[in-house]
Amino acid sequence: MLLINRDTDYAIxxxxxxxxxxxxxxxxxDISDRLDIPYPFIRKILQTLSKENILKTRRGRGGGFSLKKLPEDITTIQLVKIFQDDMDITHCIFKDNICPDIDSCILRKEVKSIEKFIKERLGNLTVEDLIRKQ
Amino acid sequence: MLLINRDTDYAIxxxxxxxxxxxxxxxxxDISDRLDIPYPFIRKILQTLSKENILKTRRGRGGGFSLKKLPEDITTIQLVKIFQDDMDITHCIFKDNICPDIDSCILRKEVKSIEKFIKERLGNLTVEDLIRKQ
DNA sequence: TATAATGATAGTTATTTAATATCATTTATC
DNA sequence: GATAAATGATATTAAATAACTATCATTATA
Structure with a gap:
């Protein structure tokens, strides 16, 4: 299990x-060549980022992608949520099944609270932090 | 991505x-019947738990599994580590590759710190807590 | 000795993730 | 205007992982 999956990592x-x-x-x-990421793969990621208003695109010859947001306005959690199904790490595989009452499940409460913590931490980590502190 | 996978959940x-x-x-x-878990599946989990010294087994007719530890001595993180490859959520998919220097990676540091937090939290949550507080 | 249990391990199926491919549309340049 | 180089949209294939099943040996009780 990885906290940051491949798509998110590439996006960052x-x-x-x-x-x-x-x-x-x-x-x-160019990005594919320079960062050594498979071309069709990076295209999908770029398209997603553009749909999410993080990148601008210019179509046609000489076109490509450029940034629409400032680095301090892009948080890691934003990207994680885009590429990782909202990061619902709590999702119970037993609902409607074995579990007698989902609301009284201590384990679930704990995991939910951990999820909250992770989202806060990654919500405070911007792309600018990643660039500047390195 | 789930924090607790199916094996761990069944084990708990x-x-x-x-x-x-x-x-x-x-x-x-019996466990398979009563908890409605596929028989060969639960067998594998029970065998693992017994190898890990959490269960005792008695082979032969009339045999089965019994607990070897007290509920307050089994933590959630123990079980997670057994069934989820030590829960290394930090593992970088780019090592030896794109990443210029793994030690200076801010994102990695952040994820590592989150991993530490999770392990501490689940390390303080025992099976007794799960039973008692419910 | 037959039966009912676990030990060990191999094998299959299903699901998810990763990667690729195709074709339409757009735009700059010759 | 034709061509080339780019993205938009979407379908398809391949690989990896997770979920599940099956088999046979060994053990112990009745």
């Missing part, structure tokens, strides 16, 4: 890279 | 059940 790397490069726009092909 | 339920029943030994077949 791409965004950090784009900030560092400081180019107006950069194509999926 | 079985142990709680065994404490509540207060029978000397109980067979895998």
């Amino acid at each position: 790397r791409v965004i950090v890279y784009m900030f560092k490069m400081d180019e107006k726009t950069i194509s999926a092909r | 339920r079985v142990i709680v059940y065994m404490f509540k029943m207060d029978e000397k030994t109980i067979s895998a077949r």
Whole structure:
């Protein structure tokens, strides 16, 4: 089990890279070549980030992707939620089944509270932090 | 992503059940029937728990499993570690690859710290807590 | 000796994740 | 206007993991 999955990790790397490069726009092909990420894979991630309003796109020849938000306005939890199904680590596999009462489940309460903690921590970690502190 | 996977969840339920029943030994077949868990599946879990010294076994006719530890001596994190590959949620998929220096990775540091928090929390949650507080 | 249990381990199926492929649309340049 | 180079949308395949099943040997009781 990983807290940050591959998609999220790639997304973070791409965004950090784009900030560092400081180019107006950069194509999926270039990112794929420079960061050594499979082309169709990074395309899907870039498309998602653009749908989520984190990237701008310019179509057609010479087009590509550029950042729409400032690094201090992108948090890690935002990206995790986009690529990891809202990060619902509490989801009970036994609901409607063995478990007598979901509301009285101590384990569930504990996990829920841990989830809250994680979301707060990653909510305070921006892309700027990742760039600046390194 | 789930914090507690199916194996761990079953293991917890079985142990709680065994404490509540207060029978000397109980067979895998009985547990399977009473908790509605697939027989070969629960067998594997029981075998693992017995290898890990959480259960005692008696082989042969009339045999089965019984608890070896007290509920206050079994923590949730123990069970998670047994069934979930030590719960290494930090594991970096990019080592030896893109990442320039694993030691300077801010994201990694953050995730590692979250992992530590989770392990402490689940380390303080015993099976007795799960029974008593319910 | 037959039966009912676990020990050990192999094998299968289902689900999820990772990666690839295709074609339409857009836009810059020649 | 034609061509090339880009993204948009979406379908498909492949690999990995998780879930589940099966088999046979060994043990112990009646």
